[in-house]
Amino acid sequence: MRAFLKGVAASVTALVMTAGAAWADPYAPYAGETLVVSFPAHPHFTAVMKVLPRFTEETGIEVEVDLLQYLKMREKQTLELTKSRGDYDLIAYVVFSKADYVYADQLENLAKYFMNPKLADPHYNADDLIDAYVSNISLVGGEKGYLPGPLASAYGIPFGSETSILGYRTDIFEKHGLTVPETYDDLLDLACRIPELEPGMGGLSSRAASGHHASHAFLLHLAPLGGRIFDEQWTPIVNNEAGVAAAEALKTIVGCGPEGAQTFGFAESGAAFLQGQTAMFLDTTVFAGQVNDPTKSKVAGLVGWAPHPMGVRRGSQTGGFGVAIPRNAENKEAAFLLMQWLTSPRVDKMIALAGGNPSRYSTHADPEVNETFPHMATFGEALKHADPDWRPIIPVWGKINADLGTALSKVLTEDLDIQEALDGVAERARATMDEAGYYTWQQ
Amino acid sequence: MATARVKRMTPYMFLAPAAAIMIVGLLYPIGYMVYASFLDWNPSQRIGEADWVGLRNYVTLLHDASFRESVGVTLTFSAIVVSVELMLGVGLALLLDRNIRGMSALRTLFILPMMIAPIVVGLMWRYMYHPSVGILNQTLKSWGLEPVPWLSDSGWALTSIIIADVWQWTPFIFILALAALQSLPRSALEAARIDGASGWQQIIHIKLPLMMPVLIVTGLLRLIDSFKVLEVILVMTNGGPGLSTEILSLRISRTASEFRELGQAAAMSNYLLLILLTLTIVMFVYNKVVESRAQAIRQQAEEV
Numbered sequence: 001m002r003a004f005l006k007g008v009a010a011s012v013t014a015l016v017m018t019a020g021a022a023w024a025d026p027y028a029p030y031a032g033e034t035l036v037v038s039f040p041a042h043p044h045f046t047a048v049m050k051v052l053p054r055f056t057e058e059t060g061i062e063v064e065v066d067l068l069q070y071l072k073m074r075e076k077q078t079l080e081l082t083k084s085r086g087d088y089d090l091i092a093y094v095v096f097s098k099a100d101y102v103y104a105d106q107l108e109n110l111a112k113y114f115m116n117p118k119l120a121d122p123h124y125n126a127d128d129l130i131d132a133y134v135s136n137i138s139l140v141g142g143e144k145g146y147l148p149g150p151l152a153s154a155y156g157i158p159f160g161s162e163t164s165i166l167g168y169r170t171d172i173f174e175k176h177g178l179t180v181p182e183t184y185d186d187l188l189d190l191a192c193r194i195p196e197l198e199p200g201m202g203g204l205s206s207r208a209a210s211g212h213h214a215s216h217a218f219l220l221h222l223a224p225l226g227g228r229i230f231d232e233q234w235t236p237i238v239n240n241e242a243g244v245a246a247a248e249a250l251k252t253i254v255g256c257g258p259e260g261a262q263t264f265g266f267a268e269s270g271a272a273f274l275q276g277q278t279a280m281f282l283d284t285t286v287f288a289g290q291v292n293d294p295t296k297s298k299v300a301g302l303v304g305w306a307p308h309p310m311g312v313r314r315g316s317q318t319g320g321f322g323v324a325i326p327r328n329a330e331n332k333e334a335a336f337l338l339m340q341w342l343t344s345p346r347v348d349k350m351i352a353l354a355g356g357n358p359s360r361y362s363t364h365a366d367p368e369v370n371e372t373f374p375h376m377a378t379f380g381e382a383l384k385h386a387d388p389d390w391r392p393i394i395p396v397w398g399k400i401n402a403d404l405g406t407a408l409s410k411v412l413t414e415d416l417d418i419q420e421a422l423d424g425v426a427e428r429a430r431a432t433m434d435e436a437g438y439y440t441w442q443q
Numbered sequence: 444m445a446t447a448r449v450k451r452m453t454p455y456m457f458l459a460p461a462a463a464i465m466i467v468g469l470l471y472p473i474g475y476m477v478y479a480s481f482l483d484w485n486p487s488q489r490i491g492e493a494d495w496v497g498l499r500n501y502v503t504l505l506h507d508a509s510f511r512e513s514v515g516v517t518l519t520f521s522a523i524v525v526s527v528e529l530m531l532g533v534g535l536a537l538l539l540d541r542n543i544r545g546m547s548a549l550r551t552l553f554i555l556p557m558m559i560a561p562i563v564v565g566l567m568w569r570y571m572y573h574p575s576v577g578i579l580n581q582t583l584k585s586w587g588l589e590p591v592p593w594l595s596d597s598g599w600a601l602t603s604i605i606i607a608d609v610w611q612w613t614p615f616i617f618i619l620a621l622a623a624l625q626s627l628p629r630s631a632l633e634a635a636r637i638d639g640a641s642g643w644q645q646i647i648h649i650k651l652p653l654m655m656p657v658l659i660v661t662g663l664l665r666l667i668d669s670f671k672v673l674e675v676i677l678v679m680t681n682g683g684p685g686l687s688t689e690i691l692s693l694r695i696s697r698t699a700s701e702f703r704e705l706g707q708a709a710a711m712s713n714y715l716l717l718i719l720l721t722l723t724i725v726m727f728v729y730n731k732v733v734e735s736r737a738q739a740i741r742q743q744a745e746e747v
Contacts, residue, residue: 262592
C-alpha cells in the first residue's frame with residue numbers, strides 16, 4: 001500500500017512538474033523535435049544561419065536546414081509540396097511562389113496558430129512588420145486575389161524581404177560636384193553624363209540579360225514612371241505611354257552603362273559596380289551587404305545610399321522571401337514556433353546585426369543596428385514608398401515575365417522598336433490571360 | 444511435346460529480364476511523357492489532378508512564334524556544329540594518323556575538352572567572352588582591333604556558342620575517326636599506293652569511303668547530342684539576347700520550370716523526339732541505300 005501511495009505521489013509530482021514546465025515554457029512540449037527547413041542560399045539566410053543555433057539553445061528544438069540556390073529551392077519545394085507527406089516543416093518561399101503555393105492549397109493558413117494561446121506570443125507585435133512586405137508576401141485573397149483586402153488572410157510572414165535602392169559613388173559625385181538624383185529625369189541625365197565625365201566608366205549598373213533579368217530591370221522603372229502591367233480589368237496596359245517610357249529609360253541606362261551591359265544578369269551588374277566600372281547601382285537592398293566587404297568590393301567606404309528616384313510617383317520594388325508552413329509538414333506547431341521566433345522583434349534585430357535584411361520598422365530605426373549599418377535608416381525611409389503591386393503575383397506571371405524579358409532583350413540588342421515590342425507583349429499576355437480564364441466575367 | 448514447347452520457350456525466358464528492364468526503364472518514361480503532353484499540368488498538381496486537353500498543347504506550339512524560332516535556332520546550331528566538327532575532326536585524324544613521337548600524349552591532350560563538365564565549359568567560355576575582362580576582347584584590343592560583342596549581339600552570340608561547342612566536341616569525332624582510320628584494311632591502301640594514287644586520291648577514293656559507316660554513326664551521335672545540349676548554353680547566354688540562342692532543350696527546361704507548363708514541355712519534348720527520329724531514320728535509310736549499291740557494284744565486279 002505504501003509503495004502504491006509512493007508511486008501515486010511520484011506520478012502526481014511528475015505531472016505537476018510537467019504542467020508547470022509547460023506553463024513556464026511554451027517550447028517545452030516540442031523540445032527534442034527536429035524541424036527540417038528549406039532556405040535559399042542568399043545573403044539574408046547566411047545571416048540567419050549564424051543566429052539559428054540560438055533557437056536550439058533556447059528551446060531545445062533541433063533545426064536541420066536544406067540550403068539551395070533559390071530557383072533550385074523552388075523546384076524542389078514544388079515537388080515536396082505535392083507529396084502527401086512532405087519532408088519540410090518550414091519553407092522560405094520567393095514572393096512569386098505565393099501565387100502558386102496558395103492557389104494549389106499547399107500552405108497552412110496562419111490564423112489557427114495565432115488564435116492558439118499556447119503558441120502565439122503576445123509580444124509578437126505584427127503591427128511592426130513592414131506593411132508593403134506583409135501585403136506583398138503574407139496576405140492573399142483580397143484585392144486582385146493576391147493583395148490585402150477585407151477578406152484576405154495570411155499564409156506566410158516576410159523574412160529576408162528586399163526593396164530597391166540607389167547606390168552611388170560618393171567620391172565620383174564629389175569630384176564632379178554632382179547631386180544625388182531624386183527624380184527619373186535627373187537619374188537618366190546623370191546615367192549618360194557620367195561616362196562623359198569619367199571616360200571608361202558606365203553610368204548606372206542594371207541587369208539586362210534576356211528573360212527574367214531584363215524584365216526585372218524594366219519593372220523597376222515601370223512603377224515609378226506610373227505604369228502597370230494590367231489595369232483593374234486585367235487588360236494588359238504595359239504598352240501604354242508609361243510602359244514605353246520605362247523601356248526607354250532601360251535602353252538609355254543600358255546604352256550608357258558599362259561595356260557588354262546588354263548581357264548582364266544581377267551578378268554581373270553588381271560586380272560592375274563593386275569593381276568600380278559604374279558610378280551608380282539601382283536594384284535590391286540585399287546587395288548592400290557586399291559593398292563594404294573588401295574581399296568582394298573595390299569601392300568599400302565610397303558608396304552612399306538614396307531612395308529609389310521618383311518618376312510621376314514613388315514606387316520601389318518589393319521582393320525577397322517569406323516563411324510559411326507547408327500543409328504536408330510533420331511538425332507544424334513547432335514549425336510555427338520557429339517561424340514566430342525568427343520574425344520576432346528581438347531576432348529580427350539579431351539577424352539584421354548579422355548582416356540580414358530586417359522586415360520590421362523597429363529594426364530599421366534601431367540605434368544599434370544603425371550604428372553598425374548606417375544605411376539602414378535610408379532603407380527604412382525607402383520602405384515607406386515600397387510598392388506591393390509593382391508586378392502581378394498570379395500563376396501565369398512566369399510566362400508573361402519571360403516573354404516581356406525576351407522582347408526587351410530584343411529592344412536592347414536588336415534595336416527592335418519599343419512600341420512594337422511592347423504591343424507584341426501585350427497581345428500575347430492577353431491571350432495567356434484569356435486562356436487562364438481572367439476574362440471569364442467580362443462580357 | 445512438352446519438352447519441345449519448353450525448348451521453344453527457352454530463348455524467350457532468357458530474354459524476359461532484359462525485356463522487362465526495357466519496358467520499365469525505357470517505354471514507361473516515354474509513355475508517361477506522351478500521356479503528359481495531352482494534359483494541362485502545372486508542377487503544383489499531381490498528374491492525376493491535371494486536366495486532359497487532347498492535342499491542344501501540340502496545336503498551341505505550332506502557332507507559338509517563340510517555339511518556332513527556337514526550332515530554327517536548334518536546326519541552325521546543329522547543322523553548323525555537326526558539319527564543322529566532322530570536317531575538323533576527320534581532318535585532324537587524317538593529319539595525325541602516323542607514327543609521331545609522343546602521339547599518345549598528344550591524343551590525350553586532344554580529348555581533354557570532352558572530359559570537362561559542361562557547366563565548367565560554359566563558365567570558362569563566358570569569362571573568355573566577357574566584354575571587358577575576357578581574354579578574347581583584351582587580346583583584340585591589345586592588337587589595336589575593335590572588341591567583338593561576343594555574347595551581347597544576337598548574331599555573334601550564336602557564333603560564340605557554336606565556337607564553344609566545336610571546341611568541346613571536335614575531339615569526339617577526332618578519336619572515332621582516328622580509330623576508324625587505323626582499322627582500315629592495309630591491303631587496299633597498299634594496292635592504291637602501288638597503282639600510284641596520290642595522297643589526296645587515297646583520302647578521297649579509299650580512306651573516306653571506307654570510313655563512311657563509322658563517320659555516319661559518329662555524325663548521328665553528335666547530331667542527337669547537339670539537339671540536346673543544354674548546360675553550356677544555359678550558362679553562357681541563357682538563350683539570349685532575345686531568343687537568338689534559345690535552343691529547344693533550353694526552351695523545354697524553361698517551359699517546365701519558369702512557365703510551369705509541364706504538359707507543353709512534354710509536347711515540346713515529343714516534337715524534339717520526332718525530329719530526331721526522322722533524322723535518324725533518314726540517315727539509316729541513306730546508309731542502307733549506299734551500302735546496297737556498293738554491294739551491287741561488288742557483285743557485278745565479281746561476276747565479271
